[in-house]
Amino acid sequence: MLDVQKVKQRIAELRKLPGIAPKSISEILEENGFTRRDFLKWSGALAVTLGLPASFAPVVAEAAEVSDRLPVVWLHLAECTGCSESLLRTDAPTIDDLIFNYINLQYHDTIMAAAGWQAEENYEDALEKFKGRYVLCVEGGVPTKDGGEYLTIGPHAETGLHKLKRTAKDAAAIIAVGTCSSFGGIQAAAPNPTGAKGIHKVLNKQVINVPGCPPSAKNIVGTIVYVILFGQLPAVDNFNRPKFAYGLRIHDLCERRGHFDAGEFVEEFGSEEAMNGFCLYKKGCKGPYTFNNCSRERFNQHTSWPVQAGHGCIGCSEPDFWDSMAPYEEPLANHKFSSVSADATADKVGITILTVAGVAIAAHAAISAIKNPKE
C-alpha cells in the first residue's frame, strides 16, 4: 500500500546524492515567475493525476525537488519525434516543463546541447557513471528484421536493437514513451516492412508503457515522477500501462457521451448533427474501446482534444491500433474484419484485446447504434 513514511525515507536518501542542477528547483521556478503556491498547486494536481491521496501533495513537491538526483536517459528509435514534441509543449500546469528541464536528463537527442561524437561520448559516460541508477525512456519502435539494420545510430552505425538492449541492461526502470515503443506503432502496421516491435518484446525486463500518438505530456512526466517518488513502477493494467492514466475509457468521460446515450449520432461530416456536437461513434470514434485520459486531461494546456474538434478518437493508445482500429472513419461494431476471418466482426476481435468491461461497452454501443430513434 501507499506509505508516506516510506516515500519520505526514499526522498531523504535521494537528497543525500549529489544533484547536477546548479540551482534548486525553487530558485528556478522563482526566476520563471512561479510562486511557491503555484508549485504546491502543481504538486497537488499531479498527485491527483497519479491517483494519490491529497496528503501526498507535499511529498510530490519534495520528489520534484530531488528529481535532479535521478538521471534519465532518453533514447530515440524508429519514430517521428512527436512524443518529444508533445513533451516540449507540456500540458498545464506549465511547471511540468520546468520540472522536466530540471530532471537530470543525461541524454536526449533533440534537446541536449551536445551533438555528434560528443553526444555519443556523453552517452557512454552516463551509462557508466550511473550504472543501475538511471531511468531509461525510449521513444520509437525497434526494427528487428535483418538484424535490425533498418535503424542504425551513432558514429559506429550501431543498430537500434543493439543499443536498446545494451542500455536497458543497467537501467533502474524502463519507460516506453508513446505507442511506437510500447507496441511497435506505425512502423509495425501491416505489412510491417522493417519488423518493428514494441521494446518489451525484445527486452527481458519489466517495461512500463505510456502509449498514445502522442501521449499527453502529463502522463509522461507523471510516470517519471512516480518512479522518483516510490523507486518502483506504478500500478499497471494488463498492457503494462499506468492505471492512473489509462484506467478509464475515453468514452467514460467524453463530453459527447450524453448524445451517445440518447442515440444522437453524426452521420456525415459538415452535417447539422455535426454542428450540434452529436456523438461521433458512427464516424468511427474508437472512444469506447480506448483506455486513456484524453477526455479528462485534453491537450495543449487543456485547450482541446480531437473529439472536441469534430474527429473521432482513433484509439491510439491501444496495442496494434493501426491495424485493429482501422478503418478509422468507420465504426468497429458494423465492420467486417477482413484479415482474421471473413465472418468475424471487429467487435469479436475487440473482445480479445479488451477487458470484460470494455466488451460490455462495445455491446452497449452496438445496441444503441441499432436503437437510434433518428434512423
Add this chain to the structure above:
Amino acid sequence: MKITKKIITKIEGEATLKIHKKNNIIEFAEIEFWQYRGMEEFLKNRPYMDACVINPRICGICGHSHLIATSKAIEDALDVKITKKAEILRDITLGLEIIQNHIKWFYLTLYPSVKSKDYFKALEFTKEISKIIALIAGQFPHNSYSIPGGVTCDLTNLELIKIKNYLSELFNKYQHIMDIEGKSNDLEELFSDIPKTTGKGLNRFLVLGDNLFFKSNGDVKYIKEEKSTSLNKNVMYKDKYFEVGPLARNLDNKIIKKIYETFTDSVYTRIFARLYEVNLIFLYLLEIIDNIEINEKNYTKPLKKSGKGIGVVEAPRGSLIHEIEIENGFVKKYNIIVPTQFNLSNSTKENPSPAQSALMNEDEKLSDFIFKCFDICAVCVSH
C-alpha cells in the same frame, strides 16, 4: 585528400556526412540517411480516409503539413472543391506550424551548433502556438481535423476572437526576436564570428505549393525521383537540383530580396529568410482570419470513388508532394516526396545538390552549422 565521417544529430534523427577535405577545407561531401520505416507500404489497400490518420505520423514536427497534403491529394483525385472557410482554417493551422517550427529550429537546433542559448525562449512560443492550433484542430502534434472535402471543426465567433487575440499577442512578442524591419539581435550574435557569405547554394529556387501567400513557380510533372546511395532518394526538377524552402518562396519580399542581393544565397540569407517569414505569416494570418464566413459550410462530400491526384503544400521546410491513386475507395499507390529530399540529395561533385554545394569550399568546422541551415528532417526522409 582525406575523408572523414561525421554524424549529424539533433535533426529529428541522424544523417551521416562523409567529408572529403584538404587542409580542413571541404572539397566535397556525401550525405547519407540510414533509417527506413516504409510509410508508403502501410497505405496500400487501405480505405483512403486512413491516409489522413496515418500520414501525420510521418513526422512529429511537420505532421500537419503531411495531413493537409494528404487531404489535397485525395481532393484532387476525387474532384472535390473545398469552401473558402475550410481553406482559411487550413492556412491558419499550417501557417502556425511553420511559425513554431522556425522558432524552435532557430533556438533548439541551429543555435547550439555554434553557441549556447536558452531554449526556453522557443518553448514559450511553441506552447502558445500549439494552443491556437488545438483550438482549431483538437491537439498538436498529430491531429486529424482536416479531411478530404474540408475540415471537421466548426468554430464559434468566440473562438475566432480568441485566436485573433493570441495571434496579435504572439506577433508583438516576436518583434523581440526579429522585428518587421528585419533587425534581430540574436541573429547578429550568432554571426558575430562567421562571415555572412558562408555556404553558397546553387542559386536555383523552386516553389511548388500555393497555400498561404506563396506562389508556385514550377509544375510537379517535371519532378523526378531517383535512387541514392543510402536509404534516401534524390529529387530533381527538369533534371536539375533546386533549393526549396523559405528563401525560395519569399524572394519577392523587399526586405529578404535586399539581404539576398547583398549576401546571395548564403547561410545567413537562408536563416534570415526563415526568421523573417514568421513575420510575414503572422501578418497574413491576421488578415485572412477576418475573411472567415462563419456560416459557410466546412465540408463538401466527395462523390467519386476512384482517381489519381497530387497534393502539394509549402511545408515549413519547403515543397511537400503527396501522390495518390485511389481505386473504389482504396489506396492503390501512394508516393511522398519531402522537402529535405530536394535540398539534401546525394549527388556528384560535378552536379551537387543545394546542401552539397553550400558545404563545398568551406571550413570543416562549420559543416554542422551549414548543414543545419537547411532545416533538415531525418524522420521525414525516413518515411
